[in-house]
Amino acid sequence: MDTTQLLKGVLDLAVLAVVREADGYGYDILRRLRAGGLADVGDASVYGTLRRLYSAGCLTSYVVPSDEGPHRKYYGITPAGRLQLETSSKTWATFARTLDDLIRGEAVA
Amino acid sequence: MAAALADLPADEREEMLDDLRSHLAEVADESDTPPTTRLGPPEEYAAELRVAAGIGPAPRAVDVRAASSLERLRDAGTAVRDWVRRRPGGPGLLAFLPQLRPAWWVLRGYLLALVGAVVLGAVDFAGPLPADGSTALVFLVFAAGLAVASVWLGTHPPRRPAAVLALRVGGVLLVLLGFAAWRAASTGTVYAVSDEGPLTRITDVQAYDAEGRPLRDVQLFDQDGNPVELYDACGNPASRLREDGTTALNVYPRGVPGGEDASCGDPSRPAPARLPALVPRGPSAAAPSTDPAATPSATPAGPSATPAGPTASASPGSSSPVPTPATPTPTP
Numbered sequence: 001m002d003t004t005q006l007l008k009g010v011l012d013l014a015v016l017a018v019v020r021e022a023d024g025y026g027y028d029i030l031r032r033l034r035a036g037g038l039a040d041v042g043d044a045s046v047y048g049t050l051r052r053l054y055s056a057g058c059l060t061s062y063v064v065p066s067d068e069g070p071h072r073k074y075y076g077i078t079p080a081g082r083l084q085l086e087t088s089s090k091t092w093a094t095f096a097r098t099l100d101d102l103i104r105g106e107a108v109a
Numbered sequence: 110m111a112a113a114l115a116d117l118p119a120d121e122r123e124e125m126l127d128d129l130r131s132h133l134a135e136v137a138d139e140s141d142t143p144p145t146t147r148l149g150p151p152e153e154y155a156a157e158l159r160v161a162a163g164i165g166p167a168p169r170a171v172d173v174r175a176a177s178s179l180e181r182l183r184d185a186g187t188a189v190r191d192w193v194r195r196r197p198g199g200p201g202l203l204a205f206l207p208q209l210r211p212a213w214w215v216l217r218g219y220l221l222a223l224v225g226a227v228v229l230g231a232v233d234f235a236g237p238l239p240a241d242g243s244t245a246l247v248f249l250v251f252a253a254g255l256a257v258a259s260v261w262l263g264t265h266p267p268r269r270p271a272a273v274l275a276l277r278v279g280g281v282l283l284v285l286l287g288f289a290a291w292r293a294a295s296t297g298t299v300y301a302v303s304d305e306g307p308l309t310r311i312t313d314v315q316a317y318d319a320e321g322r323p324l325r326d327v328q329l330f331d332q333d334g335n336p337v338e339l340y341d342a343c344g345n346p347a348s349r350l351r352e353d354g355t356t357a358l359n360v361y362p363r364g365v366p367g368g369e370d371a372s373c374g375d376p377s378r379p380a381p382a383r384l385p386a387l388v389p390r391g392p393s394a395a396a397p398s399t400d401p402a403a404t405p406s407a408t409p410a411g412p413s414a415t416p417a418g419p420t421a422s423a424s425p426g427s428s429s430p431v432p433t434p435a436t437p438t439p440t441p
Contacts, residue, residue, distance in 0.1 A: 011161070025131070026128055026131065026132055027131070027132055027135035027136075042149075042157055043132065043136075043148055043154070044148070044153075044154045044155075044156075044157035044158040044161060045157055045158075045160075045161040046161070047125075047128055047129075047132065047158055047161070047162075048157065048158045048159065048160060048161020048162035048163070049161045049162075051125070051128075051161075051162040051163075052161065052162050052163040055162075055163070069134075070130075070131055070134060072131060073127075073128065073131070
């Protein structure tokens with residue numbers, strides 16, 4: 001099955017995880033996600049998720065002026081964002097385990 | 110892309126477009142593939158971006174226009190409300206009016222039925238209901254059904270601005286149209302005749318004198334002194350020229366039976382050639398027990414109305430339509 005459907009559900013989690021590791025600007029976060037193995041993630045989805053997380057207060061943003069290139073908007077994680085990341089990863093872990101059990105159960109029976 | 114984000118507030122839109130510009134710059138640096146290949150068509154990109162950002166799909170252009178019109182209406186409404194509030198009794202009125210909403214919904218259904226009846230069915234109205242009894246019953250059923258639907262619509266209002274605006278404007282138009290239709294259907298040159306059959310249009314009048322002789326060239330006026338103008342199936346009035354050059358539109362019966370006027374709707378029942386004489390009016394005489402003028406018996410003389418009686422005297426002119434008796438009444 002293609003990963004796009006799966007991704008839609010957990011993109012918030014993935015983006016928060018990447019930003020917690022290090023602040024980044026849009027393109028950078030996208031690159032890190034792809035490098036991490038999520039090759040199918042769409043650019044627009046990442047940018048949209050960043051905006052939404054920012055509106056929800058999970059991310060903060062600041063502009064980094066640059067002499068030679070354009071100014072870049074950097075995103076960083078907020079305490080609320082860390083909390084969201086914690087709860088979401090727990091939910092994810094439980095969900096993944098449940099699904100694994102189901103599959104193994106099916107295979108056995 | 111800017112068009113796809115046009116419904117957003119200016120600063121939010123600018124932010125998103127800025128992000129896009131930076132992203133496009135990075136993407137261009139990445140490789141030589143054109144952006145559309147790399148990112149997909151702009152409409153899809155915009156749609157995906159909106160969904161991920163939690164904004165929702167772009168509204169249709171008609172909704173955007175309708176929303177701005179509604180905004181203007183709301184501002185005007187607020188101005189009116191403020192004006193009313195400052196007047197004495199204003200706050201009370203403003204508190205009371207919203208309670209009338211359900212009544213408006215019911216009225217809306219009735220008006221729709223009224224307009225439908227007049228425009229589609231050419232129904233004539235006497236007051237709020239059709240003049241004819243059986244039509245009135247059918248109309249009531251329709252009006253009740255439409256009123257129920259209208260109330261349902263009132264309690265489940267649409268959300269799209271275009272639909273809301275259409276409903277408001279339509280409501281105002283319906284009131285105007287309903288009033289106009291009711292006026293048009295209430296006044297007319299139709300005189301209700303029988304109560305056993307459907308409403309019949311009178312196109313011609315055959316009068317008889319007290320002796321029962323048919324009269325020709327009778328000029329009719331109503332109780333207000335207005336000429337009685339009747340139109341035949343082709344829409345022609347009964348017109349005759351007067352010697353002073355004016356035209357009389359109330360001369361009956363029309364033309365010569367069997368002549369050129371007979372083509373526009375032949376009478377279903379020919380007028381009798383002669384009626385029994387009336388009992389003369391006396392000082393103590395009550396109304397005659399049988400009024401022969403109301404029930405003309407079908408004489409075997411055929412459709413011709415022999416001009417046996419004296420012709421009516423010429424009316425004094427178009428300026429003062431005084432009803433003159435067509436024949437001298439027999440003195441008791």
